[in-house]
Each structure stands twice: as structure tokens, then as C-alpha cells.
Amino acid sequence: xxxxxxxxxxxxxxxxxxxxxxxxxxxxxxxxxxxxxxxxxxxxxxxxxxxxxxxxxxxxxxxxxxxxxxxxxxxxxxxxxxxxxxxxxxxxxxxxxxxxxxxxxxxxxxxxxxxxxxxxxxxxxxxxxxxxxxxxxxxxxxxxxxxxxxxxxxxxxxxxxxxxxxxxxxxxxxxxxxxxxxxxxxxxxxxxxxxxxxxxxxxxxxxxxxxxxxxxxxxxxxxxxxxxxxxxxxxxxxxxxxxxxxxxxxxxxxxxxxxxxxxxxxxxxxxxxxxxxxxxxxxxxxxxxxxxxxxxxxxxxxxxxxxxxxxxxxxxxxxxxxxxxxxxxxxxxxxxxxxxxxxxxxxxxxxxxxxxxxxxxxxxxxxxxxxxxxxxxxxxxxxxxxxxxxxxxxxxxxxxxxxxxxxxxxxxxxxxxxxxxxxxxxxxxxxxxxxxxxxxxxxxxxxxxxxxxxxxxxxxxxxxxxxxxxxxxxxxxxxxxxxxxxxxxxxxxxxxxxxxxxxxxxxxxxxxxxxxxxxxxxxxxxxxxxxxxxxxxxxxxxxxxxxxxxxxxxxxxxxxxxxxxxxxxxxxx
Numbered sequence: 001x002x003x004x005x006x007x008x009x010x011x012x013x014x015x016x017x018x019x020x021x022x023x024x025x026x027x028x029x030x031x032x033x034x035x036x037x038x039x040x041x042x043x044x045x046x047x048x049x050x051x052x053x054x055x056x057x058x059x060x061x062x063x064x065x066x067x068x069x070x071x072x073x074x075x076x077x078x079x080x081x082x083x084x085x086x087x088x089x090x091x092x093x094x095x096x097x098x099x100x101x102x103x104x105x106x107x108x109x110x111x112x113x114x115x116x117x118x119x120x121x122x123x124x125x126x127x128x129x130x131x132x133x134x135x136x137x138x139x140x141x142x143x144x145x146x147x148x149x150x151x152x153x154x155x156x157x158x159x160x161x162x163x164x165x166x167x168x169x170x171x172x173x174x175x176x177x178x179x180x181x182x183x184x185x186x187x188x189x190x191x192x193x194x195x196x197x198x199x200x201x202x203x204x205x206x207x208x209x210x211x212x213x214x215x216x217x218x219x220x221x222x223x224x225x226x227x228x229x230x231x232x233x234x235x236x237x238x239x240x241x242x243x244x245x246x247x248x249x250x251x252x253x254x255x256x257x258x259x260x261x262x263x264x265x266x267x268x269x270x271x272x273x274x275x276x277x278x279x280x281x282x283x284x285x286x287x288x289x290x291x292x293x294x295x296x297x298x299x300x301x302x303x304x305x306x307x308x309x310x311x312x313x314x315x316x317x318x319x320x321x322x323x324x325x326x327x328x329x330x331x332x333x334x335x336x337x338x339x340x341x342x343x344x345x346x347x348x349x350x351x352x353x354x355x356x357x358x359x360x361x362x363x364x365x366x367x368x369x370x371x372x373x374x375x376x377x378x379x380x381x382x383x384x385x386x387x388x389x390x391x392x393x394x395x396x397x398x399x400x401x402x403x404x405x406x407x408x409x410x411x412x413x414x415x416x417x418x419x420x421x422x423x424x425x426x427x428x429x430x431x432x433x434x435x436x437x438x439x440x441x442x443x444x445x446x447x448x449x450x451x452x453x454x455x456x457x458x459x460x461x462x463x464x465x466x467x468x469x470x471x472x473x474x475x476x477x478x479x480x481x482x483x484x485x486x487x488x489x490x491x492x493x494x495x496x497x498x499x500x501x502x503x504x505x506x507x508x509x510x511x512x513x514x515x516x517x518x519x520x521x522x523x524x525x526x527x528x529x530x531x532x533x534x535x536x537x538x539x540x541x542x543x544x545x546x547x548x549x550x551x552x553x554x555x556x557x558x559x560x561x562x563x564x565x566x567x568x569x570x571x572x573x
Contacts, residue, residue, distance in 0.1 A: 017059045017060070017133040017160060019059055019062075019063065020241045021160060021190075021208075021210065021241060022059045022060050022062070022063040023063050023066075023067070023241075024188075024210070024240075024241045025060070025063070025131070025158050025160070025210055025212070026043065026060065026063040026064050026067045027067065028158075028186070028212060029042075029043060029129060029156060029158060029212065030042035030043045030067055030071075032156065032186075032212065032214065033045070033048065033127070033156075036184070036214060036216060037127060037154065037216070039127065041071070042067075042071070043064055043067060043068060043129070044068045044071065044072075044091060045127075047126050047127050048127045048129060049127065049128050049129070050064060050129045050131065051128065051129065051130050051131070051149075052130075052131045052132065053130065053132060053141075053142060053145060060131045068088070068091070069088050072084060072087050072088050072091070073088075126153060126154065127153075127154055127155050127156075128149055128150060128153060128154075128155035128156075129155055129156045129157075129158070130142070130145070130146040130149070130155070130156070130157040130158070131157075131158050131159075132158075132159050132160070133159070133160040133161075134159050134160070134161045135162075136162075139161070139165075139171075139174055140174075142157075142159065143157075143174060143177060143178070146213075147177070147181050150181075150215045153215075154215055154216060154217075155215055156212060156213060156214050156215070157182075157212075157213045157215075158210070158211070158212045158213070159210070159211050160208055160209070160210050161208065161209055161211065162207075162208060162209070163189050163190065163191055163207040163208055163209040165209060165211075165264075166187060166189060166209050166211075166263065166264035166265045167263050167264070167265050167267070167420070168420075169261060169420070169421060172260065172261055172262060175257070175261075175262040175263070175264055176262050178211075178213055178224070179223050179224045179226070179257055179262055180223065180224075181213075181215070181224075182213040182214055182215050182224045183214060183215065183216050183217055183224050183225065184213075184214040184216065184224055184225050184226075184227075185211065185212070185213050185214070185224045185225070185226045185227070185264070186211070186212040186213075186214075186226075186227045186228075186252070187209060187210075187211050187226060187227070187228045187229070187255070187264045187265065188209065188210040188211075188212075188229055188230070188231075188240075188250070189207070189209045189228070189229070189230035189231070189265055190207050190208050190209060190210070190230070190231050190237055191207045191230055191231070191232045209264075211264070223257070225254070226254070226255040226256070226257055226264060227252035227253065227254060227255070228252065228253050228254075228255045228264070228265060228266065229250045229251060229252055229253065230265070253266070261421060267417055268417045269417070271414055271415055271417070271418060271570075272417075272418060274570075274571045275415050275418040275422070275425055276425070277427075278425035278426055278427045279366075279369055279425060279426045279427070279428065280422075280423060280425050281340070281402075281423050281424050281425065281426065282423060283366055283369070284365065284366055284369050284402065284426060285340040285341075285364045285365060285366075286364070286366055287340075287341065287344050287364050288339060288340045288341070289339045289341075340364065341364050342363065342364060342395055342396065342399055343361040343362065343363055343364060343395065344361060344362050344363075344364050345360070345361045361384075362383065363383055363395040364395075365395060365398060369398075369428070370398070372428045373393065373398060373401075373428060373435075374393075376428055376429065376430055376432060376435060377393060377432045377435050377436070378432060379391065379392055379393040380392050380393070381393055381394070382394045383395070386400075386443075389436045389439060389440075393439075397439045398439075399442070399446075400438075400439045400440075400441075400442025400443045400445075400446060401435060401438050401439045401442055402426050402442070403442040403445060403446060404438040404439070404441045404442035404445065404563050405426050405427070405438065406424055406426075407442075407445055407560055407563060408560070408563050408564055408567055409560060409561075409564055410564045410567055410568075410569065410570055411567075411570060414570040415570070427570075427571065427572060429572055429573065430573050431572075431573065434566060434567075434572075437566050438563065438566060438567075441559055441562060441563050441566070444555075444559050445556060445559055445560075448552045448555050448556050448559070449518075449552070449556065469508070469547075469551050469554070470507075470508035471506070471507070471508040471509070471547045471550050471551055472506075472507050472508060472547075473504070473505070473506055473507070473543055473547075474497075474504070474505055474506075474507050475499075475503040475504035475505050476503050476504070477503070477504065478501060478502055478503045478504075481501055481502075482537045483504075483537065484500065484501075484504055484537050484538040484539075484542075484543070485500075485501055485537040486500045486501065486528065486531055486532035486535075486536065486537065486538065487500070487501040487502070487532070488500075488501065488532075489525060489528045489529055489532060491509070491514050491525075492505075493511055493514075495507075496508055496509050496510060496511075497509065498514065498524070498528070500528060500532075500538070506546065506547065506550070508550070509524070509550055510554070512557060513550060513553050513554055513557070516553050516556075516557065523549070523553060524546075524549065524550065524553070527546065527549065528546075
């Protein structure tokens with residue numbers, strides 16, 4: 001069940017929990033009750049009270065009832081089915097009907113948690129079990145509610161949640177809260193697995209995690225003991241989830257979550273020490289602005305120019321985002337959390353934004369970082385533009401060096417764990433010639449990524465030499481459509497074509513180019529789908545522009561591979 005606290009009605013909507021996962025959770029809880037709490041008949045015991053404060057389809061209640069029935073059947077099978085049924089009916093009438101507490105689906109989720117918190121109908125039950133399939137809108141409500149109920153009593157809380165919960169820095173406070181309140185935690189992470197492919201929710205696509213938290217002692221001291229296991233594909237999920245003895249057979253590994261992130265999964269820290277020794281990007285370029293722009297096209301120029309001190313060079317911003325106002329969708333647009341200007345401008349009330357070329361400016365680089373670059377390259381630093389890389393090096397060269405490192409696939413693979421936690425850190429390489437070569441590759445990448453600001457855009461070479469690029473348009477106008485009207489985007493992998501309607505297409509698009517992502521944006525499909533949604537038809541300029549994007553992406557992929565061939569391995573001397 002999910003609720004949006006910001007909606008006017010804040011009504012509850014149902015979210016399905018996969019039945020096999022609910023069964024796994026109840027089997028595990030039953031096993032833990034018997035082993036950890038010494039309750040002989042598990043969830044069937046009258047001391048146990050099960051609460052499902054985020055009830056949707058009641059799948060947990062169904063799973064619990066089935067579990068109790070199957071256990072009774074196993075115990076009484078030799079006595080005949082009639083005895084099994086009588087025993088189940090006796091327990092059901094005396095206990096199970098009062099065993100569960102559910103939400104009233106006519107109320108809002110916030111009201112429900114408030115009602116549950118005020119006064120409890122569970123005074124005579126010494127073991128409480130809280131179950132829930134959570135979304136981000138009810139993390140806090142559920143965890144606070146369970147903690148409130150278990151402060152002076154023993155029990156468990158079991159949740160199914162998006163697996164970002166265990167390793168994303170957004171959820172540090174939740175993890176810390178769990179580890180400081182409970183004394184034993186079991187984490188079963190289904191990384192990227194999908195129970196139902198028809199479900200399009202983000203949680204299903206990203207994978208889910210089941211977390212079972214035990215409160216065995218009234219006064220807990222220290223941090224919870226954490227056991228961890230995962231399943232990274234459907235075969236593993238089936239082997240572990242669908243087996244009735246899955247919990248006993250799980251190879252639980254002991255985790256040691258630590259401050260400040262309290263991760264609830266294994267983290268690769270082999271590269272941590274070398275990464276920390278590199279220069280932090282905020283130390284390299286000390287003046288920056290966080291979240292200066294929105295994801296949508298059409299940014300506010302004044303907002304782009306605001307910063308911690310002074311005003312910034314407009315052209316340097318183009319290194320991150322293409323600012324062509326005529327482009328219906330910026331082809332390399334991404335949501336940048338930090339904006340690092342190349343220069344810091346010092347202006348007074350007499351100056352305006354249009355005076356930038358005449359203002360005093362200083363490179364936005366740490367002098368100590370510049371000193372290290374000078375020492376490693378034996379080049380003299382100039383404060384404007386780019387150097388010749390023979391005697392001089394400039395601010396744009398240093399930017400291109402940083403940019404080349406960040407675009408290296410080797411860098412991203414080596415430090416993928418660290419890049420989920422920290423801002424990027426940049427090594428200063430000892431090899432002078434390698435630094436120069438990376439600067440040149442960085443220049444190429446910047447040129448390719450800001451199509452409208454470079455000579456690349458003004459040349460007609462891709463049309464003069466079509467055999468070199470292999471990109472062209474084809475097809476004929478459909479009688480029922482305007483010429484190059486976008487109706488549906490359909491990529492044909494074998495033909496290397498992308499159709500924009502039934503008959504007309506772009507040709508020469510390799511799968512790697514079509515699938516290329518810039519940040520979180522799937523570039524080529526995003527550009528075409530944006531225009532399709534605006535019901536636009538492509539004119540000649542649009543056709544040429546899109547083909548330039550295709551060629552640019554092809555070259556970007558090529559240059560990034562060349563960067564990796566230069567670097568070869570991280571850490572690099």
C-alpha cells in the first residue's frame with residue numbers, strides 16, 4: 001500500500017506483495033519465533049499478535065493463516081483430515097480471528113498510524129509482529145509506529161521495501177534508527193529481481209529487499225547484529241524463496257554496518273583508501289553552486305550566473321549543458337546537482353552580465369591543485385583560456401583533464417561504490433605526457449557534447465562524406481501523414497534503423513549508439529519522443545541536427561574508449 005502525504009485526500013492505494021515473498025517472510029518469522037523467542041508453535045501461539053498497519057491485499061494475513069494450517073496438517077496428518085480440520089477450526093475460532101490487526105481502508109494512512117499509536121488493544125499479548133510492504137511515503141510512519149509499540153515489549157518488525165533502502169545515502173537516518181533500536185536484523189536483498197514483469201512501478205524495476213528486525217531485549221545496548229544474503233537473478237530468487245526451508249538453508253553473512261552510512265549490504269571498499277587520497281572536486285574548484293538548474297529545458301540565465309561569490313563565466317556552463325534556446329530538447333541535457341564555474345567574476349553595481357569580457361576574473365581553481373599540476377607537467381599556468389601544452393597550460397585545459405577522468409569507464413567501474421557516496425575525486429597523474437593526452441581527449445569530448453558551440457556543428461563534413469559516418473535518412477511519406485510526422489518511435493536493431501512513423505526512418509544507428517545514456521537520459525529515444533509528444537514534424541534542420549547527435553554520440557563512445565586505452569588501469573601513476 002502506498003500513500004502520498006502531499007495529496008489533498010491522502011487516500012490509500014493498494015500495492016501488491018508477491019505471494020511467494022509473503023510466504024517466505026511468514027516462514028522466516030515463524031522460524032525465528034521458535035528459535036529466538038522459544039515459542040514452540042510459532043505464529044500460531046496465542047502470545048503472538050500480528051499487525052499489518054499498511055494492509056492492502058491482505059496477502060500477509062493469507063500467508064500467516066496458510067502457514068498455521070500447513071503446520072497443523074503436518075502434525076495431525078496421520079490422524080486423518082477430519083482431525084486436521086477440527087483442530088484448525090478450534091484454533092481459528094479461539095485465537096486466529098483475534099490474531100490480526102488491520103487498517104481501516106476508509107481512513108487515510110496518517111490517521112491510521114495516529115489511531116494505532118494512541119491506546120493499544122494488545123495489552124495481553126507479549127510478542128508483537130509488525131508487517132508491511134512500504135513505499136517512501138510511509139517509511140517513517142511504519143518504523144516510528146513499530147518502535148513505539150516495542151519500546152517496553154518484545155517482538156519483530158518485517159518490511160518489504162525498495163532495495164535502495166539498504167545502500168542509498170538518502171536513507172542513512174532510517175538505517176541508523178533501525179540499528180540502534182533492534183538487537184538483531186536479517187536482510188534479504190533481491191537486487192534487481194522482478195516478480196511480475198507486468199508491474200511498471202519503480203520499486204519492481206529496481207528490486208526489493210526483505211528486512212526482519214528482532215527486539216529480544218527490553219533494554220538494548222550497542223548496535224544490532226546484522227545478517228545478510230542476496231539473490232541477484234530470478235533463478236536464485238526461486239531457489240531461496242520457494243523452498244519451504246529457505247531460511248535455514250540461507251548462507252547468512254555477518255555484516256558490520258558503520259558510521260556514517262550504516263549500509264545494510266556488502267560494500268566493496270578495496271578502492272576506498274586510494275579514492276580518498278585523490279582531490280575532491282569541491283576542493284579543486286572551491287566556488288560552486290548546488291542544484292542551480294532544473295531538469296526541464298529552458299533555464300533561467302540569472303539563476304545560472306548566481307553563485308557563492310561573484311558571477312560566473314557563461315561559456316563554462318556550456319561544458320555541462322547545451323544552452324541553445326532553439327533546441328526543443330537539449331540533446332545532452334541532464335540534471336546536474338552541482339555547477340562548477342570555470343572563472344569567478346568580480347563585479348559591482350555598474351557592471352551588467354553583458355560586461356563579462358571586460359571584467360576582472362580569476363580561475364576557479366585551488367592554487368594548491370594548480371601547483372601540483374604545474375609540478376607534474378612542468379608547464380606554466382596562464383589565467384585565461386587554454387595553453388599550448390608545450391610551455392603553458394590554462395584553466396580550460398585543467399577542466400578538460402578533469403572531464404576526461406570523469407568520462408573514463410575504467411574510473412567509473414573502479415570507483416563505482418565510492419561514487420555512490422562521495423562527490424568525484426580526481427587523481428593528479430605523475431606522467432606529464434599522459435596528462436597532456438587526457439587534456440586533448442577532454443577537449444574532444446567537450447566539443448562533441450556541446451554541438452551548437454563548436455566547429456563540429458558548423459561543418460557539413462557528415463554530409464560531404466556520408467560513407468565515413470554511415471548516417472542517412474530514408475523512406476517515403478505516408479499518404480495519411482505529413483512529411484516526417486512523428487507517430488511512433490521504433491528501433492530495428494538488425495537493420496540499424498529507427499522509424500519515426502510507419503515509413504520514414506534514420507539509418508546507420510548502431511545498438512550502442514541507440515542505447516547510449518548521458519546521465520540518466522537515454523539520449524536518442526528521449527529526443528525523438530519529446531518531439532513526438534509535442535506532435536511536431538521534423539523539418540530539414542531537425543533531420544540534420546538529429547544526424548549530428550548520432551555522429552556525436554558515435555564519436556563520444558570512441559573517444560571514451562581511447563581515454564581508457566591511455567589510462568589502462570586505476571590507480572594510475
